[in-house]
Amino acid sequence: MTTTHAPKILFVDDIPALCEEMVTTLRGEQLDADSNLSPLAAIPEIVQGKYDLVITGLVIAELGGFEIIRRIRGAGCRTPIIMITGFGTEQSAIEAARLGVADYLTKPIERKELIARVKRVLKQYATPQTEQPGSLVRMISGDPKMNEIFEKVKTIAPTDSRVLILGETGCGKQLLAHAIHQQSQRKQEPYVEVNCAAIPANLLESELFGHEEGSFTGATKRRVGRFETAGQGTIFLDEIGELGFDLQSKLLHVLDNGKFTRVGGNKELRSSARLVSATNRDLMKEVELGRFRADLYYRLNVISIELPPLRRRPGDIGLLAQHFINQFVPKGSQPPTFTPSTVEVLRRYPWPGNVRELQNVAEQLAVLNRGPRIEATDLPSRILQARPVETISPTAQRQVQLGFRKAKDQFEKEYLLTIIQQANGNLAEAARLAEMDRGQFYRLAKRHGLTTNTDS
Known part of the structure; x- marks a missing residue:
């Protein structure tokens, strides 16, 4: 939640008179309050982050208070929640605490006490940052390991040190590289990406360093290379493990002294760009097998960050799935929410394509699903039929x-x-x-x- 707007509060209950009373009380304290009689209609709005605080009753005919909270949390939403009930028991208080409820009140409630509790929770969860906790530019996570990585990026990004990002295909290496640039002092300078595996080996040198007119067949005009384009910004070399040995030597020369020439040229050019690289290969093993230069490896690996695959952070699966659904639904439509049982099925799937595969599945569900909820039966058959992920010690x-x-x-x-x-x-x-x-x-x-x- 940010401090750039008055906190928005939603009260959820199926008693119209109670909703009206609650909204009137909160608005009397200059709080931006609204109510909703339907939990199923309210949950998508809550998950989208439209509210800074949710107050809900416990006993609601359409959907009980605990189930409301489970669906909100199952979708990865961390909006604080206050529960109000006229049937308070020790067991319900324990369950509320287990689900991460910010406060738990039993009726009758004094007006002053209600306002005091609401303001306390809003203050407790307020944060001056524009980014949500556990976020980094376009990346979000609730996983402790990922949040450690986010904090590490915020520390190293302002430096000029080279960074090597390791991890399986589709786990977010490209996004992390861009986040490093955005958090750096170079964010106003160019950010240039090169996928070393997507460009034919005989053209990659020209792509990186440029070429002069007539330097080879088809070179009808001068081409400016990516290092030159990057200027004083950041150049990201993805899948750097795919570089051929000859090109590794030329890249090493650039890293040693910042100098290079275009293919077929004599003019010496200089690069001041920061290099961030990534690979899904074990580069140390490639060095041992003689396929990657050891001296280049050590120059690239000044700071290394290893991104865990999605199957190793199951807590992120529900959060990311809902995040992608919210992005893909047509504008003006309410995004569907995942039922807790659906999230459990998603967590059991091994996600060989990592976050990229999850994003594709979410897009498919956003296009095909027309209901307010996504049930397990709505998922692709490969996910339903997959063997559970086994934890390896x-x-x-x-x-x-x-x-x-x-x-x-x-x-x-x-x-x-x-x-x-x-x-x-x-x-x-x-x-x-x-x-x-x-x-x-x-x-x-x-x-x-x-x-x-x-x-x-």
């Missing part, structure tokens, strides 16, 4: 990077060590716990160097 992630024999040996050693520790160093007891023959267990422990403690 850090140990397993390390092991799958090893060969089978090394992974097996590592597992055996860790398993034996754990069992021996549980048996307080008694190998006979450890063998019993492992359901193994004592001699076999001893030989295996000895092979892994775990028999320094005497068997007791």
Whole structure:
């Protein structure tokens, strides 16, 4: 919420007289208040961010107060909510707190107390920033890891350091690069993108550095390259792992001294642009395989940022899906909201195409869906039929990077060590716990160097 407008408050309940009384009370304190008798009609407006505070009743015929909150939160909306009820119980208060309700009031409510509570919540959730917490230019997230990345970007963006962005295809590397430029001192200068994988290798040098007329067949006039166009701004080289070895050498020369020449030219030009690069490859592995220059890698990797894939931040899936739906619905139409069960189905899908795939699905749903809610049955069949995402432990992630024999040996050693520790160093007891023959267990422990403690 911003401080550039008077806070807008919405009261949701199905009792007309109560709605009228509440709005009159709030407006009497110069608060911009409105009411809605239909929760299903109110939720899309709330999710779009039209209100700075929502007050809702608990018992509503069309949709109960807790379900209203679940749908709002399930859509990724963090607007503060106050719940009012005439049937207050300890259990309902606990549930309200669990759902993140900002305040919980039971009737009868004194007018002064109501106003005081409303103003306290508005003050508590007010923020002077124009950006919402957990946002960065055109990126939003509720994931702690992503928010750490956003804060890191805000720290490094004002510097001139080169940045290497790592991550799977479609996870937002392009958006993050643009955000770095927008947060930097160079934001008034050009921002130039080059997708190194989308341009034929024989044309990429000309694309980057330009060429002179007649320098090769088809060069009918001089061309200004992307480094020259970037000037003192930012140049973003996406999929930099696709550069050929020859072009890597020429890029290294530019990074070393800022100098380059157009293809077929003799005039030395200078580049003052900041370089941000990205790749979905493991560049260190490419270096080890001799496909990427080590000296170039270290010049690119001054500061590295690794974006997690969407399946590793399931809490963002509902938030982003609703964000994209809001963008794609026709102007003037109310965007549909995702039911909690639909969000759960979306979270179980592995999203191999990451955020880009989710954006495409949201656009499809915005075009085809005409109801106020998106049910699980509205989702594409590949999502409904997908196997749930399996969480891989850090140990397993390390092991799958090893060969089978090394992974097996590592597992055996860790398993034996754990069992021996549980048996307080008694190998006979450890063998019993492992359901193994004592001699076999001893030989295996000895092979892994775990028999320094005497068997007791």
